[in-house]
Amino acid sequence: MSPEQAKVSTCTTRCRGPLCGGEKTHGLRSGSTDCRTCNRRRIRCDRSLPTCKKCALKELTCPGYGLRIQFGQGVASRGKLTGKTLPVLEPAPLAAAAAVHTRDSPKSVTPGESSDSRDDGLDASMLAGKSEPITVPYxxxxxxxxxxxxxxxxxxxxxxxxxxxxxxxxxxxxxxxxxxxxxxxxxxxxxxxxxxxxxxxxxxxxxxxxxxxxxxxxxxxxxxxxxxxxxxxxxxxxxxxxxxxxxxxxxxxxxxxxxxxxxxxxxxxxxxxxxxxxxxxxxxxxxxxxxxxxxxxxxxxxxxxxxxxxxxxxxxxxxxxxxxxxxxxxxxxxxxxxxxxxxxxxxDDQIPGSVLAEEDAQVFTDWLQLIQEVTCAERWRHRVASPSAVSPGLANMRVLQERFDYARNRSLEFSKTLDFGTAGLRSDFAVLVDIFHYAGLAYSFQALLDPQDFAPAIETCVSGVITKIANIQNKEAYQHDLVWPLFVVGTQSRFNKNTQAFAEAKLLEVMKSTGFSNCYPALEFLRRFWDSDPGVAVDWMQFARQESSQGLHFLVI
Structure with a gap:
């Protein structure tokens, strides 16, 4: 390889052109478009490379300036799978192995209808949207x-x-x-x-x-x-x-x-x-x-x-x-x-908790099954527009507490069989079980009971989550587990600036620690919810439904 070729191959900017003279020949505004983080914040992006400095100053993850891959929903038009859908990429011919990338937009991706649980076929969807093909060598x-x-x-x-x-x-x-x-x-x-x-x-x-x-x-x-x-x-x-x-x-x-x-x-x-x-x-x-x-x-x-x-x-x-x-x-x-x-x-196409048999039970299994049951009950109650549609076994504070107590005890019992390596990690895991216990109660009370009548109980649960998080000693080992509980804290912080600051700071800390930035959209949702009019959306679930109807979705895991 000639010195000129070597110089081109070591350039970390996005030009990759044959006349590239390396990084020093690129100005700070060599990016072709503003990064999406700056776009969302409504500020002018400096387009520094490899990532913009404005994101770095705010400790935000800069997504860069490249194109974003985006999938659309496909529907089979003929054959035995006619009319069926499944969101899986349909490949280009292997000889070409072409991948299509598009600039991502939350409103441009509309999820397809859920597959029926009795559907015996898997279909392949095509990449959709206006795009420029980029060839990926085989x-x-x-x-x-x-x-x-x-x-x-x-x-x-x-x-x-x-x-x-x-x-x-x-x-x-x-x-x-x-x-x-x-x-x-x-x-x-x-x-x-x-x-x-x-x-x-x-x-x-x-x-x-x-x-x-x-x-x-x-x-x-x-x-x-x-x-x-x-x-x-x-x-x-x-x-x-x-x-x-x-x-x-x-x-x-x-x-x-x-x-x-x-x-x-x-x-x-x-x-x-x-x-x-x-x-x-x-x-x-x-x-x-x-x-x-x-x-x-x-x-x-x-x-x-x-x-x-x-x-x-x-x-x-x-x-x-x-x-x-x-x-x-x-x-x-x-x-x-x-x-x-x-x-x-x-x-309303959730995987039912019944897919797990007793021999599959482990730490948090009972808690997860209960949360899924609560979610399905809340969705059903909303769909039929009747509070009485929820089973009395769930729409009852005492029953919910008893079932969550049972789930907590089972998790602690299963944890005795785990090898944590140190006594400190084992002790912290018991704290984590309590964190999910309180977060689960707060989520369930909000979903199935009258939030006004049970506001004190919900507030107590949120305080329990915050207190228990502070008790974890080995934070790095458990940071990735805290996203959902922190989100629950945020949903109950509409009128409390202190808990808002706590939820926001901790979510940012978790993302920085784990390398997974998926809860940025969730954090942005919380910020919009905190600033929203209570007269328009009385709680976070109603607000989320309104945003979901506009194509705004987020994931908290």
Whole structure:
């Protein structure tokens, strides 16, 4: 390579032109458009590279100035799937492997109608919207050349799996892939379960599964690269212009192929084994899209996860025994759905708590099932416009307290079997159980009881959440678990500036710590709610419904 070529390849700006003279030749306003964060804040963006300084001064995550991928809902027009929908990317021909990117706009993404639980087909949707195609080469060989010191990764629970011992495709055998897998193993996997440990299935089950599922492995590589970028504020060291989206796009191509194959097969143990990679890929992609706050594609993958889960757990498949990996994936899909359902409206297609059998029970299982039951009851009551539509077993403060007490005790009992590594982490986990106990009560009282009559009880629960959060000693280990409880605090802070400041500061702290910025839209929702007229929307759920009807959606997980 000539000195001039070397100079071009090391430029970290977005020009990549043949006449590029490196970073020093680019002015601060070399970005082509203002970043979306500055647009939302209604201020002029300085367009610094790699990210704008105005976001940095406010400790906000700058999404940059590039194009955003956006998915639209497709409907089959012929064949046995006519009229059916499923939000899964339909790939371009493999020879071209073209991925289409569009500038994301919250109002431009309209979620499709929910798939019927009896639907036996999976359809593939097309990328929609006006866009300019960007060709993604079929091969990803030598995509990354990371420069971080792998010896600095010291997670005692890491598998340190050797990809070379598996029969992977040639383009997945390079050093960049090994380093991204190592980063996932040591860093990313730690924030996926409630608490990290030697039995963390996001590590012990997902990584071995990825060695036999190319779509899952590629999704993990994309997640790792994007997480590194989010945490460090720098792009993953790369070569030839490749970024994490290349791994993501290739994963989506393979996922669409797997889905078409899965649709054509009959229910069997072998089919479930192959389908494990499909649901695992979708769940990883869900988490990938949660890293960047301006992405709306999590709804696409979430709906796909719902459909797969319902198919696996359909009554007529009761005789099919799911293996440990399948059961773990169903539980994780349910966890995602519980939190996702609690803050989204106009969609009554929740995964029922009945998908989890008693043998699937673990910490927070009973709590999650109860929250999903409360959410479904609230949605039903709103749909029929009758407070009496809620079962007396739920629309009763004493009964709710008893059921949440039972869930808390079960979580504490299950936690005794977990290996936390230290007594301090075990003690903090008991505090975390109390945090979710109080947050769950506050959410349920708001959803099913008269908020005016039970305002003192709700306020007591919110105070309990705030107090318990302050009691956690090992904050880094549990930061990722606090998003939903902090959001609940925010929903009950409309007239309290102090709790508003607490919720806002803590949500920003959590995002900075974890590298996942998905709750920026939720925080912006809270700010709008705090400033809204109580005469127009009496509570946060009514306000969220109004915004949902305008195409404004957010996810809190």
């Amino acid at each position: 091969t990803l060989r030598n995509a990354f050349q990371p420069s971080f010191d792998e010896s600095a990764l010291h997670n005692p629970f890491a598998l340190n799996l050797d990809p070379s011992s598996y029969a992977l495709s040639q383009y997945l055998q390079g050093r960049p892939v090994r380093q991204l897998i190592s980063y996932y193993d040591h860093v990313v996997a730690t924030v996926m379960p409630w608490v990290d440990g030697p039995e963390n299935p996001w590590r012990t089950l997902m990584l071995p599964l990825a060695m036999h599922s190319p779509s899952l492995l590629l999704a993990i590589l994309a997640l790792s690269a994007e997480h590194y970028s989010s945490r460090s504020g720098l792009p993953w060291p790369m070569n030839d212009g490749f970024v994490s989206s290349n791994y993501r796009d290739k994963s989506l191509l393979l996922l669409a192929e797997d889905l078409r194959t899965e649709v054509s097969e009959h229910a069997s143990v072998a089919r479930h084994a192959r389908a494990s990679g499909i649901l695992a890929t979708i769940l990883v992609l869900c988490n990938l899209e949660m890293i960047r706050s301006d992405s709306a594609t999590w709804r696409v993958h979430w709906k796909a996860a719902r459909t797969i889960t319902r198919r696996w757990t359909a009554p007529h498949l009761a005789s099919i025994v799911l293996d440990d990996t399948c059961r773990f994936l169903v539980k994780e899909a349910f966890v995602y759905d519980v939190f996702g359902s609690s803050t989204t409206f106009g969609d």
